[in-house]
Amino acid sequence: MSHRSQASRSDRALAAFRAGGPVLVHDHDDREGETDLVYPADVVTPEAVARMRNDAGGLVCVALSDSVADAVDLPFLEDELAHPTADAHDLGYDDRSSFSLPVNHRDTFTGITDEDRARTITELASAASAVETGVGYGPEEFAAEFRAPGHVHVLRGAPDGLGDRRGHTELGLALAAAAERPPAVVVCEMLDDETGRALAPDAAREYARRHEFPYVEGADLVAALD
Template sequence: MSRKQAGRLDRAVAAFRAGEPVLIHDFADREGETDIVYPADAVAPADVARMRNDAGGLVCLALSDAVAEAVGLPFLEDALSHPATGDHDLAYDDRSSFSLPVNHRDTFTGITDEDRARTIGELASMADAVEAGVEYGPDEFAAEFRSPGHVHVLRGAPGGIADRVGHTELGLALAAEAGRPPAVVVCEMLDDGSGAALPPDAAREYARRHDVPYVEGSELVEALR
């Protein structure tokens, strides 16, 4: 890894450690997308609004495989029996990382910035507790969260970036390196003009303009695998 790449990685880790967002571009031959990624325990309503307005993709929360397993969160395709869930035929991966969409039970509709920030924060607290060894299983999860809801939960691959290199795993690897709970929020950045994924050059310009670290997925894999 070059000195310039190492500097980008150090800045991304430092931002995450401070509770600030990072832009992560995965791979040109994968999704080819840049996501804005937050440590979930630092997300406030204003951050949800930023993702809605500046990114425009789907606001999702990624949990580590160990946390998802502890609370019984399945891969969504395994939990549904409708024929549409049978063969995804994804061009960029073997399977989707989607699990259950949830709301915290103290939210109202679940879709407002305040409601989604509440659900995200409570999921992060749950993940932190599970990682610390607190006894917390499916029944405890169901007592706090209901499904369907408006925060889409993603389940990380068991081996993290050694198994899969989607934004789910890249974000979780960054959280682990920064000492944050195993819960991150990811949202795809879309181009207002074309409606397609925001091109990397435009994502880098956004990062420069807003003083947000930008890092390539390949750099994270090289440094953290």
């Protein structure tokens, strides 16, 4: 693929994200080798949640930047678990998990419906914006709005972003930063209904073409945004 084509794909992804649309991001074949459906968290609707659970099928997560997570005292989940299962991680694709606490917004009911999850997701984006604007939003304000455990899994971005880690968490957050959106993005792995495995890149590209969504390789995004 030419450098011009790679740049064009990254530019299209950035333009879509800036406009509030979803992007398909394939991380790296030598990492997870997965394609995620990625949305700016501040514009997620119940219909977008339905698309993620029906068309993607993976775990619906909200990635927050390290600075936002730090400001509201959101830890890495593995650091909080006093159980033998958390003693050692042997991930085949990374040094540590990005998972933080799963939460629900306090104004939701069960937290799992499309409407409830969309509410939690957009309120997480609002919280991230509040932290960024420096209005004194911290752990107490966050706890007043959200409860844990819940049905929206929060991911904590690496401190130096793509300089530390090149997972979907950091790729999505880098895309949000470049698009001047809040440091909160939704990521959901695309799975194959027939095999039960990660959706192959060719199939993900076809899905993107059919729905007129941008598809971009993680390496191209890193080159364009890092």
